[in-house]
Amino acid sequence: MTESLIRTVQVTRYVTPLREGGSLPALAEADDGFLYVLKFRGAGQGLKALVAELIAGELARTLGLRMPEIVFAQLDEAFGRTEPDEEIQDLLKASAGLNMGIHYLSGAITFDPLVTTVPARLASQIVWLDCLVTNVDRTARNTNMLIWHKELWLIDHGASLYFHHSSQPWQEQSRRPFVPVKDHVLLLQATDLEAVDADYHQLLTPERIAEIVALVPDEWLVDANDPTAEPAAERRAVYVQFLQDRLAHSHIFVQEANHARQALI
Incomplete structure (x- = not known):
């Protein structure tokens, strides 16, 4: 396997859910100070959606099309314990580990x-x-x-x-x-x-x-x-x-x- 060109960040703050997405993605902050649209491994579409996101996104980049940076987003098990929304809390608990982040294009x-x-x-x-x-x-x-x-x-x-x-x-x-x-x-x-x-x-x-x-x-x-x-x-x-x-x-x-x-x- 080739050396990964995808950075890994640690999720530090859950900002807000993006409820227009069927898989309940979220806006989150990472330890590099940037905001990311977080795609969760525990969402309804599962890991195959993350696989498709990564492969298709990097194919687009290879072909010269504009794609926000994709990162691997590490989510700790304890991250969702203080979340008051039960649906979001369950999603965060099910998504402990490696998720996907898409660099947030502020103002787009x-x-x-x-x-x-x-x-x-x-x-x-x-x-x-x-x-x-x-x-x-x-x-x-x-x-x-x-x-x-x-x-x-x-x-x-x-x-x-x-x-x-x-x-x-x-x-x-x-x-x-x-x-x-x-x-x-x-x-x-x-x-x-x-x-x-x-x-x-x-x-x-x-x-x-x-x-x-x-x-x-x-x-x-x-x-x-x-x-x-x-x-x-x-x-x-x-x-x-x-x-x-x-x-x-x-x-x-x-x-x-x-x-x-x-x-x-």
Whole structure:
């Protein structure tokens, strides 16, 4: 495994829950003095959402898209004992250990497609990424993008890589067209997908994909409550193989996205 490029911080203060998220993320302060949006391992979506957040987020960064810094956020067992809200207290107790923090972009506003026009190249890059990682959560209803200092930033990738929630073989799922792209908030502007596809094949080498997946902690890959679960190394290899195979057959999801865009015109 490569040396981690992800910093680890200690959570020192729970600031406020962010109740717009289904997994009840929170704004928290860490020992480096910064604020982070905390994604909890004990939330309903579980560790697989954190795996998806990390892999998709670092893929976005590799592809030159703006992503807030991702950190590992250590939460002590005693952290939630003084929390008066029982639901939050239970979540904090269930999340002792290594969680995920996303650097908080203070003053950022939610991207509104009616207010901000995204250039075709950038729209195509984001649509291509979301097709690669099968991110179903970048719609007009929930764009999961922010405007910060007049620039577009991507957030919230926990709904990506949904193959890992399925019992179907990953090989079948890696080559499927991404049908939910029809609801992507930037699809109409994504007119440059073929050029983006060619460029991104150069950036996402097998080595780089393996390096990104290697950042995932072993403890996020192993189900401690399931003695029959496959080892972390085997699970890690599945993510690498899924992404490499999906990239090798990217023409399938590019074609699907182009067809879906034409249907909207």
